[in-house]
Amino acid sequence: MAEERRRSPDEPAPAGADPGGRPGADPGEGPGADPGEGPAAASGEGSGEGPAAAPPGRGGADEPYASLLDLPLSSDLNRIGEQLHALARAQRTLQELLQAVVNITGELELPAVLRRIVRTAMDLVGARYGAMGVLDQEGRLLEEFIPLGLTTKELADLEGVELPRGRGLLGHLIHHPEPLRVKDISRHPESAGFPPGHPPMRSLLGVAISVRGRIYGNLYLSERKDGQPFDRHDEGVIRALAGTAGVAIENARLYQQVQNSSEQFQRLLLPRLPDLRPFTAGAAYRPASAPAAVGGDWYDAMLLPGGACAAVIGDVVGHDLRAAADMSQIRNMLRALYYDPGAAPSTSLSRLDRIMNAALDEAPVATALLARLEPGDGTWQLRWSSAGHPPPLVLLPDGRVRYLDVEPGLPLGVAPDLPRPDHCRPLPVDSTVVLFTDGLVEVPGQPLDRGLDALAVTASRLVGLAPEDLCRALVAHRPGNGHDDKAVIALRTPPLTSYGSS
Numbered sequence: 001m002a003e004e005r006r007r008s009p010d011e012p013a014p015a016g017a018d019p020g021g022r023p024g025a026d027p028g029e030g031p032g033a034d035p036g037e038g039p040a041a042a043s044g045e046g047s048g049e050g051p052a053a054a055p056p057g058r059g060g061a062d063e064p065y066a067s068l069l070d071l072p073l074s075s076d077l078n079r080i081g082e083q084l085h086a087l088a089r090a091q092r093t094l095q096e097l098l099q100a101v102v103n104i105t106g107e108l109e110l111p112a113v114l115r116r117i118v119r120t121a122m123d124l125v126g127a128r129y130g131a132m133g134v135l136d137q138e139g140r141l142l143e144e145f146i147p148l149g150l151t152t153k154e155l156a157d158l159e160g161v162e163l164p165r166g167r168g169l170l171g172h173l174i175h176h177p178e179p180l181r182v183k184d185i186s187r188h189p190e191s192a193g194f195p196p197g198h199p200p201m202r203s204l205l206g207v208a209i210s211v212r213g214r215i216y217g218n219l220y221l222s223e224r225k226d227g228q229p230f231d232r233h234d235e236g237v238i239r240a241l242a243g244t245a246g247v248a249i250e251n252a253r254l255y256q257q258v259q260n261s262s263e264q265f266q267r268l269l270l271p272r273l274p275d276l277r278p279f280t281a282g283a284a285y286r287p288a289s290a291p292a293a294v295g296g297d298w299y300d301a302m303l304l305p306g307g308a309c310a311a312v313i314g315d316v317v318g319h320d321l322r323a324a325a326d327m328s329q330i331r332n333m334l335r336a337l338y339y340d341p342g343a344a345p346s347t348s349l350s351r352l353d354r355i356m357n358a359a360l361d362e363a364p365v366a367t368a369l370l371a372r373l374e375p376g377d378g379t380w381q382l383r384w385s386s387a388g389h390p391p392p393l394v395l396l397p398d399g400r401v402r403y404l405d406v407e408p409g410l411p412l413g414v415a416p417d418l419p420r421p422d423h424c425r426p427l428p429v430d431s432t433v434v435l436f437t438d439g440l441v442e443v444p445g446q447p448l449d450r451g452l453d454a455l456a457v458t459a460s461r462l463v464g465l466a467p468e469d470l471c472r473a474l475v476a477h478r479p480g481n482g483h484d485d486k487a488v489i490a491l492r493t494p495p496l497t498s499y500g501s502s
Contacts, residue, residue: 113248114146115132117249118146121238125230127221128224129201130148131220132145133166134146135215135216150199158198161195168191170218174218180206185201204220204221205230208242209245210246279494281301281489282469282470282489283471285297285485297439298314298315299435299489304338312331316330316365326366327366330356333356334348344422349385356413366412367387367412373493380493381425381427383424384404384423384424387410387411388412390441393433393435393459395431396431401456403456404423407421432470432493436474437488470490
């Protein structure tokens with residue numbers, strides 16, 4: 001291994017080695033080489049002693065740049081800058097797309113979902129105009145068209161113009177559901193033009209939205225705010241959004257189906273009001289806005305022997321199938337109890353409370369109000385007892401509206417053995433007694449009195465309506481927040497001529 005021994009400092013360097021001891025070096029790299037043959041000369045920098053000269057032991061034909069000054073700034077750095085810009089744009093778009101997914105899937109009502117999809121798409125690509133076209137059952141024409149981005153003036157200019165039905169470029173996307181990007185709409189061979197008053201639009205980006213493998217509709221975007229045509233990046237973002245949009249639409253449709261089924265189930269549990277003549281009566285029910293939120297609200301009414309009429313309103317605590325089932329049992333038990341005209345309303349409620357405690361495995365908590373209208377000497381007598389329920393609202397024939405505020409008593413299922421109070425008030429002919437559940441007046445975070453006042457103000461404006469129309473109007477007005485189901489029943493006292501004295 002003689003070749004590997006260390007050479008002494010005073011030993012001459014072997015031929016072909018540079019002064020640093022690197023064997024095999026090109027002789028032209030040594031200090032005695034011709035300056036005109038080195039790298040410095042090739043670059044036009046002189047004798048090799050300038051800034052571009054390679055340091056000792058470095059450089060050579062294998063290394064293209066001898067220093068940072070030799071980097072081609074005008075090409076490579078620009079290209080790197082463009083790549084960084086594209087990367088930053090992609091990262092920013094991804095974050096916006098993720099937030100868009102959260103926003104869209106957070107909606108459950110279908111109309112709100114569709115509008116949110118259009119608005120989100122416009123924001124993602126900076127489009128001034130956007131629209132959603134929903135296809136009909138056959139998938140041939142637009143059944144619904146939801147435009148966004150139009151100003152008040154633009155909407156006024158389009159007043160009376162029929163919404164698009166799916167012709168021209170819109171029809172092209174219906175029949176060819178591939179993404180469509182058009183720089184100049186007017187130059188496209190299938191363009192059908194715009195109706196009078198339509199704002200000028202030049203560019204178009206269209207993407208189909210499918211739900212369960214079937215084209216549900218198309219998303220249309222027009223006019224980027226920066227004046228540029230839509231590019232491949234925009235198309236990719238909207239295609240990704242369209243996939244999420246299909247899921248959100250399907251969720252909203254399922255929610256709508258569940259809500260409709262829940263409402264139908266709840267209505268099947270509620271009784272249809274029988275013929276209560278000579279009384280005029282009406283009732284209304286509306287389920288909660290949450291999905292599958294069947295509840296425990298109920299109403300009932302019945303004519304009693306002797307010309308009296310009984311009405312009841314109740315609310316079982318909870319918003320699920322268990323609450324609905326408990327409500328059905330309680331309603332049927334109470335109906336049998338209050339048919340006895342000799343029993344005071346408080347007696348019927350006390351009996352119900354004890355039966356619930358004994359007959360049901362887990363006695364629910366419920367509020368209820370049982371009222372009875374009885375003919376008297378020239379007037380009607382309203383007798384009632386409340387188990388923790390909101391007070392009756394009375395609409396008098398002279399237009400006055402008042403609550404019959406008394407001690408409400410304890411709810412059912414709390415203390416079955418405690419006594420319950422009865423109350424009685426005279427009412428003139430043509431008075432309307434309104435019984436309702438708290439969903440009509442209760443708003444979380446607000447005092448109950450505020451909701452009661454709002455209901456009274458609404459009722460005062462509706463005094464002249466028939467009881468059926470009155471109940472529908474009160475439920476539709478919804479002083480409550482819609483997160484609880486609500487029920488209302490109204491009875492109007494008839495003339496006493498057919499009853500005589502009690």
